[in-house]
Amino acid sequence: xxxxxxxxxxxxxxxxxxxxxxxxxxxxxxxxxxxxxxxxxxxxxxxxxxxxxxxxxxxxxxxxxxxxxxxxxxxxxxxxxxxxxxxxxxxxxxxxxxxxxxxxxxxxxxxxxxxxxxxxxxxxxxxxxxxxxxxxxxxxxxxxxxxxxxxxxxxxxxxxxxxxxxxxxxxxxxxxxxxxxxxxxxxxxxxxxxxxxxxxxxxxxxxxxxxxxxxxxxxxxxxxxxxxxxxxxxxxxxxxxxxxxxxxxxxxxxxxxxxxxxxxxxxxxxx
Amino acid sequence: xxxxxxxxxxxxxxxxxxxxxxxxxxxxxxxxxxxxxxxxxxxxxxxxxxxxxxxxxxxxxxxxxxxxxxxxxxxxxxxxxxxxxxxxxxxxxxxxxxxxxxxxxxxxxxxxxxxxxxxxxxxxxxxxxxxxxxxxxxxxxxxxxxxxxxxxxxxxxxxxxxxxxxxxxxxxxxxxxxxxxxxxxxxxxxxxxxxx
Amino acid sequence: xxxxxxxxxxxxxxxxxxxxxxxxxxxxxxxxxxxxxxxxxxxxxxxxxxxxxxxxxxxxxxxxxxxxxxxxxxxxxxxxxxxxxxxxxxxxxxxxxxxxxxxxxxxxxxxxxxxxxxxxxxxxxxxxxxxxxxxxxxxxxxxxxxxxxxxxxxxxxxxxxxxxxxxxxxxxxxxxxxxxxxxxxxxxxxxxxxxxxxxxxxxxxxxxxxxxxxxxxxxxxxxxxxxxxxxxxxxxxxxxxxxxxxxxxxxxxxxxxxxxxxxxxxxxxxxxxxxxxxxxxxxxxxxxxxxxxxxxxxxxxxxxxxxxxxxxxxxxxxxxxxxxxxxxxxxxxxxxxxxxxxxxxxxxxxxxxxxxx
Numbered sequence: 001x002x003x004x005x006x007x008x009x010x011x012x013x014x015x016x017x018x019x020x021x022x023x024x025x026x027x028x029x030x031x032x033x034x035x036x037x038x039x040x041x042x043x044x045x046x047x048x049x050x051x052x053x054x055x056x057x058x059x060x061x062x063x064x065x066x067x068x069x070x071x072x073x074x075x076x077x078x079x080x081x082x083x084x085x086x087x088x089x090x091x092x093x094x095x096x097x098x099x100x101x102x103x104x105x106x107x108x109x110x111x112x113x114x115x116x117x118x119x120x121x122x123x124x125x126x127x128x129x130x131x132x133x134x135x136x137x138x139x140x141x142x143x144x145x146x147x148x149x150x151x152x153x154x155x156x157x158x159x160x161x162x163x164x165x166x167x168x169x170x171x172x173x174x175x176x177x178x179x180x181x182x183x184x185x186x187x188x189x190x191x192x193x194x195x196x197x198x199x200x201x202x203x204x205x206x207x208x209x210x211x212x213x214x215x216x217x218x219x220x221x222x223x224x225x226x227x228x229x230x231x232x233x234x235x236x237x238x239x240x241x242x243x244x245x246x247x248x249x250x251x252x253x254x255x256x257x258x259x260x261x262x263x264x265x266x267x268x269x270x271x
Numbered sequence: 272x273x274x275x276x277x278x279x280x281x282x283x284x285x286x287x288x289x290x291x292x293x294x295x296x297x298x299x300x301x302x303x304x305x306x307x308x309x310x311x312x313x314x315x316x317x318x319x320x321x322x323x324x325x326x327x328x329x330x331x332x333x334x335x336x337x338x339x340x341x342x343x344x345x346x347x348x349x350x351x352x353x354x355x356x357x358x359x360x361x362x363x364x365x366x367x368x369x370x371x372x373x374x375x376x377x378x379x380x381x382x383x384x385x386x387x388x389x390x391x392x393x394x395x396x397x398x399x400x401x402x403x404x405x406x407x408x409x410x411x412x413x414x415x416x417x418x419x420x421x422x423x424x425x426x427x428x429x430x431x432x433x434x435x436x437x438x439x440x441x442x443x444x445x446x447x448x449x450x451x452x453x454x455x456x457x458x459x460x461x462x463x464x465x466x467x
Numbered sequence: 468x469x470x471x472x473x474x475x476x477x478x479x480x481x482x483x484x485x486x487x488x489x490x491x492x493x494x495x496x497x498x499x500x501x502x503x504x505x506x507x508x509x510x511x512x513x514x515x516x517x518x519x520x521x522x523x524x525x526x527x528x529x530x531x532x533x534x535x536x537x538x539x540x541x542x543x544x545x546x547x548x549x550x551x552x553x554x555x556x557x558x559x560x561x562x563x564x565x566x567x568x569x570x571x572x573x574x575x576x577x578x579x580x581x582x583x584x585x586x587x588x589x590x591x592x593x594x595x596x597x598x599x600x601x602x603x604x605x606x607x608x609x610x611x612x613x614x615x616x617x618x619x620x621x622x623x624x625x626x627x628x629x630x631x632x633x634x635x636x637x638x639x640x641x642x643x644x645x646x647x648x649x650x651x652x653x654x655x656x657x658x659x660x661x662x663x664x665x666x667x668x669x670x671x672x673x674x675x676x677x678x679x680x681x682x683x684x685x686x687x688x689x690x691x692x693x694x695x696x697x698x699x700x701x702x703x704x705x706x707x708x709x710x711x712x713x714x715x716x717x718x719x720x721x722x723x724x725x726x727x728x729x730x731x732x733x734x735x736x737x738x739x740x741x742x743x744x745x746x747x748x749x750x751x752x753x754x755x756x757x758x759x760x761x762x763x764x765x766x767x768x769x770x771x772x773x774x775x776x777x778x779x780x781x782x783x784x785x786x787x788x789x790x791x792x793x794x795x796x797x798x799x800x801x802x803x804x805x806x807x808x809x810x811x812x813x814x815x816x817x818x819x820x821x822x823x824x
Contacts, residue, residue: 101536
């Protein structure tokens with residue numbers, strides 16, 4: 001465990017004198033690989049939760065020293081500042097190609113991309129589809145918050161019908177801008193992918209489910225089963241112009257109508 | 272025909288010979304070029320081989336510009352050819368104007384008609400029923416070997432035995448059914464040129 | 468080429484194939500590429516040979532993907548290469564800029580064709596600016612090597628990997644359709660076994676070491692400026708150490724021809740085997756490194772010259788570097804052919820006579 005504040009500081013402010021065994025009974029701590037730094041993420045953003053899950057899962061699988069991450073261009077570009085493993089940073093949309101190069105050279109390492117919706121489903125759609133279609137043995141973590149956060153709130157390919165953004169000021173109109181793009185369902189048309197699932201991080205239950213799926217995705221790679229993609233519906237309170245709690249409810253009540261949660265494909269279970 | 276000139280090499284004074292081989296794709300144009308080059312290399316000469324490529328080979332035509340020299344080869348482009356080896360009519364129509372006066376023109380007369388060859392200014396026009404000859408040998412695919420044998424004899428550019436060795440080497444990984452007709456065709460080409 | 472050629476033999480090989488073979492001999496173990504004429508033989512050669520010799524070949528979905536796969540492979544610590552022709556190289560520029568920003572070595576082969584746009588597939592030299600000025604966004608240069616024979620394609624491809632390693636930079640091999648398609652006798656047996664420099668910065672997982680992060684994002688302006696200054700230092704070293712050129716012809720030449728690649732090949736004939744006697748002595752100045760450009764040597768030659776004729780298969784791009792090097796020491800003229808046309812020895816001779824007789 002790293003020094004400094006562990007987790008969110010639960011139970012720290014007590015003044016009661018405790019026995020040594022009581023003090024050592026840790027309820028919640030920072031995963032080894034989660035660096036003790038302030039993130040640049042906004043309040044209520046889903047990236048923080050996902051970074052923590054990523055660090056937990058890699059640690060629990062015992063692959064921190066084998067992991068190589070590929071950061072995107074987008075809000076998560078600085079993911080390497082928060083998770084203490086080998087990283088590189090791809091040009092916008094190119095993470096699956098970069099990961100392909102890394103994984104082919106190091107088939108024994110655990111290679112993953114961490115991408116947002118603009119990066120993965122707009123500018124990088126060709127790389128996304130072709131890496132999936134080749135069945136590259138990599139794990140893709142897809143953070144879908146239905147907006148371009150880093151560039152301050154433009155329409156994403158996953159923006160909901162009617163959703164107001166900087167570039168759809170009167171709401172997304174499918175007549176001129178098409179429909180929310182369902183990446184998991186699209187990739188489900190391909191033969192090669194082995195695990196495609198959509199989840200979210202807005203309740204503790206969902207966080208636990210997401211962690212289990214993420215673990216499964218990395219296990220697919222470690223067992224050389226093949227390509228996996230975990231899509232995470234993630235809140236962006238800032239550019240949805242909501243409070244964090246409103247954003248969380250919005251995902252549960254509205255976003256999941258367009259993007260139903262669930263395992264879209266799990267070849268491992270089917271086999 | 273000027274038989275007395277047959278043995279004279281068509282090379283220019285600086286021992287450089289520039290030629291174009293052209294025909295339909297599949298007629299073995301590039302194989303002729305490659306065999307001439309490897310033979311010349313085996314004799315210690317310098318070579319360049321510049322094939323047509325990409326859109327230029329659409330429509331099924333192929334050509335190769337070859338330069339054989341005792342010295343440095345500068346441009347691999349053959350604007351003015353010392354020799355032309357022509358396997359089809361299209362190529363004849365296109366390349367005959369690039370023959371140097373006094374050059375050598377070897378035609379596959381089974382597929383090429385050139386009524387007035389005098390306009391070409393060729394030193395020698397060798398009309399070989401190469402495809403018919405190949406068919407009689409039993410495999411029309413060896414048309415190119417007939418042409419090669421005839422060209423080697425008529426030009427004296429490389430030694431016949433060296434070229435035959437290169438030909439055997441080229442087909443060495445194939446069965447005798449492939450090698451033997453090519454050798455026969457090459458020899459028949461040599462004979463046809465000698466008789467011309 | 469015949470990959471089973473025994474060592475010590477001269478093989479009849481195309482420029483494209485020679486680049487492939489030399490790359491493998493240089494220790495390249497990763498290649499990603501996308502089909503485009505006139506470099507397809509290179510991709511085909513690598514596809515056939517690299518997997519048999521311990522490497523990875525990927526036909527990428529696009530040029531963008533190809534260069535970024537090379538990015539990944541290079542970050543992983545292996546010698547990696549991609550190749551393409553002009554339009555495809557344009558697409559790779561983004562990736563090249565990122566590799567510079569990440570100090571990643573790689574070799575990029577451009578078998579140039581004529582542009583702009585789709586243009587055609589004939590040989591051209593219109594990508595000189597792109598190759599020598601950086602090509603993508605940001606302040607950078609890539610070492611650019613210009614072969615003028617198939618043997619030189621082999622030798623410079625091998626060298627490109629060493630230079631890329633030594634300076635942690637992408638290196639461009641700038642050939643053209645003629646050099647790529649043409650076959651000539653080539654030797655490979657003189658190439659030594661590769662000796663890639665250690666890559667402690669590579670992404671290999673972290674057992675026994677602190678983590679590595681390979682990135683080009685440097686948000687604080689002072690940090691990014693410091694990185695740029697570091698790059699400029701590297702470039703100054705390259706300019707000092709890596710200039711390569713060839714001068715052919717008499718030391719007391721009155722007129723200089725300046726050309727590289729295919730056009731230099733044609734020019735060399737005028738020096739060594741002229742079509743007709745010229746009333747002045749001519750030498751050929753041939754840069755082998757286009758960047759770093761052999762500025763000092765050209766300036767020295769220009770002191771004694773009556774004039775320089777630059778011969779390019781472009782509207783005139785290298786002529787800018789010639790002008791900067793010569794700096795008014797003598798007049799500079801240009802013979803420019805475009806569209807895939809190769810200047811002939813005859814037209815160069817005629818131009819020389821018109822200008823300098």
